[in-house]
Amino acid sequence: MGDALARSEEELTEVPGTARAVGATTDYEPLDGFYDEVFVERGRPRPHTRNLVESLDRMGRLVLIDLGRRRDETFRQQGITFAISDPDGTAHDRPFPLDLVPRIIPGEEWMAIEAGLRQRIRALNAFLDDVYHGREIVREGIVPWELVLGSPEFRRAVHGIRPPGGTYCHVAGCDLVRGADGRWKVLEDNVRTTSGVSYVLENRLAMTRLAPEMFRGYRVRPVNQYPQLLLSALREIAPAPGREPTVVVWTPGPANSAYFEHAFLARQMGVELVEASDLVVRDDICYMRTTEGLARVDAIYRRLDDDFIDPLEFRPDSLLGVPGLIRAYRAGTVAIANAVGTGVADDKAVYSCVPAMVRYYLNEEPILDNVTTYLLRDPEQLEAALARIDELVLKPVNESGGKGVFIGPRASDEEIAAQRERVLADPDQWIAQELVHLSTTPTVAAGGELVPRHVDLRPFCVYGSELNVIPGGLTRVALREGSMIVNSSRGGGSKDTWVLASDGDGGPMPVPAPEPDALPRMPALGHSHWSGQEQQQQQARRPA
Amino acid sequence: MLARIAHELYWTGRYVARADDTARMLDGLFRASLESPGTPAAGLSWEAVMAALGVDVDPDRGPIRAAEAVRTLTLDPQSPASVTACIDSAREGTMRVRDVVSREMWQALNTLYLELDMSDLGAALETGPHSVYAFVRERCALWWGLAEETMLRDQAYSYLAAGRHAEGASMMLRMLRVSIVPYFADDGTERAGGSGAAPALLQAIGGLEAFRRAVAGPAEAYPVAKFLLFERAYPHSVAAAVELLHDRLRDADPSYRTAPPILRLARLRAELEFHHRSAAGEDARALADLLEQVQLELVDVDREIEQRYFSGAATQPQVVTA
């Protein structure tokens, strides 16, 4: 790193305006065969990223390194951390790694993405309602019944219940990736307990404080309306006729890796953060235990998996649950977000049916495509996939967070053989996907230089009585060279995501705070006059 | 607010106050013993000190040596009074209510905990205990200062402060009953042989200067006891603690007019004021009785506080039957 620094110092002393003024991006080389979000080719930025590139060049490596240090210190002090596990299972808290180079999406491009997301989430919501009632889509043969009834997330205890407004996926996100052709595709749907939005908000705040100059020339759509949107949605679904609804955030507790986000959202929304021991169900109504007795709870934003929420209906050994909660839910006295049982729409096998769902429930053509996926429960697809196992990505149907993902092109012969065994043992539990050549974007490396790293995008949508999509979302970046695994639990980082305001919309640009007035000083009284009098008085009082 | 959180805050306040008061007292005793070597201070035996702090002392044991008392009261993880045990508990409680106290408060307490955990306290206590206690007191003062500066004056603040004052009143009463009352003579003067105990106690708790400013006359057992019991202008007196505890609970409880612990505290405050103004003769025995009554009354208040505000918190486990 010493050499890198020395070199940058040399570079910076070059007189600007000479033929080859060297900036931070001058040596940036996009990877062959991948779409780079900023550079079409070396030295040629896309039109909407020109301002960014200028800023980066102006800043240079030293500034980037220094900003990185300040960012780390800020996050450490604020306790913005995420738990990662060592291979042996021990967990560490590290400050959430925010990369300083934002990811920019032009406004028109976002419009298309947003339309695609809305469509997809409406379809998933309709699917959930159907699955827990008439299961028409199964009767019509569009979705095999095995995918529904065989899913461990299909919750028979809530079969026949319709939550308020028929909304199931109150907080949803469909992870998006961009392929080598630059087209956006959906990688995965998330309608269970989608996490990461707190980092979206914290990243934006950090960027406006650390590097306000990067915003120069851009009108970036704000994201900080998220907590208000979520709170409104929760209040809308709360069954509290004629009174103020009481909303809570339910967390498994400080030991949970996303606890920071639970506490953050509760604080931002101004509602209580409760744990299981704070809640009790009596006479089919859910209450929380306060210093003034029991207070009725009308809507719960829960960050626990269905399995744990009620030992009477689900896992009996769950100490994190509230006995009788499903009874209250069934009686309609409490709303739960996301609805119980949404996981059946969330698994990777059902994912492959989502384009068909869009056609069936909405009568529309899907705007966003899936990544080409093969269901290995089907013997033909299984055979074809195993024949090309070294080219494909294999994923377990019911895992999340990147667990168990097998990447053929990166695997050794032994690993391939082992994976083949695993799949043959239980093909129903596996899907195969074509390898997506994830797009890249400049990311700050240890020496302050910019390198291409792979990214994806997790947008966030809040579905109350209306569907609202936050502009952008969480861009996750794989920090290790060549890696395409972006999950934060496995060493990924994130970037602030900017959706540019198209003409006539968006909010105000974040403006750096004005210099405060200098602190007032004690007014100087007629100084000599005063001391003169004081001296006289002192003389008078002095004992003789 | 959630009963569980209020409960944690109340007890965190108690534990920090306990650690602070204990550290202050041990520090004072050491300084007094340096001035008059032998017992910690003339008339104040280590047995008395341990008893004051609620540590069981076997009466047949014989005199306790300074080193042992100090170790128990500073380091013993099992002892409810030990400074490090209190800091441990306070820190754990704070961890559970991280979202309610400010980041700086957490850092102050956590730093104290880490320092105590990492240092060789046994050695430090032998060579220079003052530095240990001074450090604890500084950090506790920082904690309360930060609470004043950074906490919203909401229920969280009220329960935290209530814990502090509840503990303060209790500690002061203990110390009075054990270390001063034995030196009351019936006529209100001091028994022979007790001339060191009262100023020693005052010095130990850091109230000697305040006493001198407030009371004309020597620091003898009876006047010191009256000062530490009744003087509302002295923030660590029992009367001051009772009043502050009453006020904080009243802030926290919307139904304070009918709340049993608050009514009890209001009555106690009035009684203390009454006895203060009407102590016509120097009736030491009446004072000794009053001290005992007040201590019992505070035990009832304690119980009522737990019942009214915290009993909702589910402290009992859930059992599943198949």
Place this chain on the structure above:
Amino acid sequence: MRFQITYSTTYEYSEAVRDNLNVLRVKPATTPHQSIDEFTFRVDPESRLHQYRDYFGSEVIEFGVTEPHDRLSIEARMLVTTREQPVDPNEAWDATRETAYRNAAGEYLLHTDGPHDDPRVRELVEAVHGATPLETVQRVSEVIPERFEYRSGATFVGSTVTDLLDGGAGVCQDFVHLGTLLLRELDIGARYVSGYLFAAPRDGGDDSVEVQTHAWLEALLPDGDGELRWIGFDPTNRSRAGETYVKIGHGRHYQDVAPIRGVYRGPATSELTASVRMTRLTADTPAASGA
């Protein structure tokens, strides 16, 4: 046949407990072969009861006792009439290969987490594999009690099929879990049934017996007319489930139809006394008066 059944369960707690929530599946189902004539349910301390029918069609009764109490007593009394089922169809295997069969059997065909690859399971699958589906189900009801010992206490509520294989002994619940696993391995829809069995002694003297809730299985079998029927078999007693079997409900496994599930709050331990008394009524036997 006609039965009077009294299901009674009492919990004694070592100290007072509160927020005692319970879910019971004890009320017999109404099927083509069974009807309920009377049903009463009582809880002490008295509580409001909520009844509904769950996903599997079982009748569920729920209640909760909020105030502190040290004893909970539940009693259900019922009058049930059962009818003999028609002769079992003995169709060939191909009827089970059709899509219509697969769709009808649905989730009862799906493998849950069972030890499919365990060589002992593979061997048992071979052993029960008969010339027809019916024969296979019959073999399951014979082979299991042959190979495994019926012994209470050998397993517990959370035991798995592997525990049964390892220990060689279990109770009706374990036998049924194994039986359904074997049938599903052979693509026969099989479901777990919970109910009451009038296990009168062979000499037929007694008409009133103490029993426990019992478990058996039902298999989906094609009959000659292109219909599919769920037919009950009992691997514990190596028999067909006939008139002496009173069904409460079915599911994929025990957890779907557990007779009683409860949670309470308190440090206490509980002692359970449970009994089921079944009395066979003839035409002139008056039913014992219910409360």
